[in-house]
Amino acid sequence: MASPSGGAFGTGAVGGGWMQVRAPLAPLMLLMLLAGCEAAATDTDRVLSANGEVIALSGGAGGAANACFTCHGLDGGGDGAAAPRLAGLDVGYLQKQMEDYASGLRADDQMTRIAKALDQRSRREVAAYYAALPIPPTELNAAAAPAPSVYLRGDPARGVVACAACHGLNGEGTGLGGNPQIAGQPYPYLVEQMERWKSGERRNDPRGVMAAAVKPLSDPEIRAIGLWLSAQPASPAPASASATGSASVDAAARPAASRETRRPDRSDGA
Structure with a gap:
């Protein structure tokens, strides 16, 4: 009887020891896993922020939902309504607008979210990319009337x-x-x-x-x-x-x- 009892106790002691030794490792293992995920996310953000063109097409660190081309077009020509043409605009102007959106000085819910998701380098890169794009050809009705x-x-x-x-x-x-x-x-x-x-x-x-x-x-x-x-x-x-x-x-x-x-x-x- 003693042996089974002792055996049972011994098994419990071993099990308890396993739990005592390994339980503190659980948070550490979780942190290591999270660190691995964060490193992977950082690497992905870096790849998606390689240059202005990639940022415009991918959204950079902000993700695909913030990709510039979804509103401003693949050619930077805008959507003909609320989203303006960016292609060929002055780089200094574009840089300033991105910084103003990021700081909240130029208020716009969507653009502020997009600009804030990018770091300053990425904002400069995407501004330079659009400034360097050729202006898309457009079919305009020639204005017969003189300027106001x-x-x-x-x-x-x-x-x-x-x-x-x-x-x-x-x-x-x-x-x-x-x-x-x-x-x-x-x-x-x-x-x-x-x-x-x-x-x-x-x-x-x-x-x-x-x-x-x-x-x-x-x-x-x-x-x-x-x-x-x-x-x-x-x-x-x-x-x-x-x-x-x-x-x-x-x-x-x-x-x-x-x-x-x-x-x-x-x-x-x-």
Whole structure:
């Protein structure tokens, strides 16, 4: 009887010893497994962030749901509605917008999520990729009507700076980071952005130039400017590596623009 009892006890002691020795290893093993998964995820993120093209097609560290091409197209031409063309835009402008989305300075739920998921290097890479893409050919209805007067000349009586002063006579941009090419962008996108500037929803303009220029505009004027710009052929603006240089800063020094109260949350800190 003693032997079976002792044998049973002995088996229990051995089992207990196994549990006592190995139980503390369980958390360690779990950590090792998690570390392996994290390393694998990091390696995957690195591969998917190899360069701007890969990031645009894969979403980089943000994953496939954040892939740029799903809205902006494989050629960077946009969707013809809410998503603008990125191909051929000034690299400095694109870099600044990505940083402003990431910081929340330019508010947009979708783009903020996408930009935040990328590190700064990845944001620069994808901006450079789109800036280097050729502008896709488009079929535009030639604008028979001339440019709206307020676009070309502004309205000094209302303190409106001419759009052409910063964006060019045909919306071609200046090649400086704060003055992008706006010709050939989708009409809905152009109108939406002007409305956002006017309401204060968008405010990442250097020294508040866009807010000051757009605020006095009527809805018909905004629509007329958007319609005319959308019908203009897009062409590459002069290249610039600056994300902050801007002819609009010079425009801000003009009395019509500088009368606006300057806010601390502006992109240039002014």
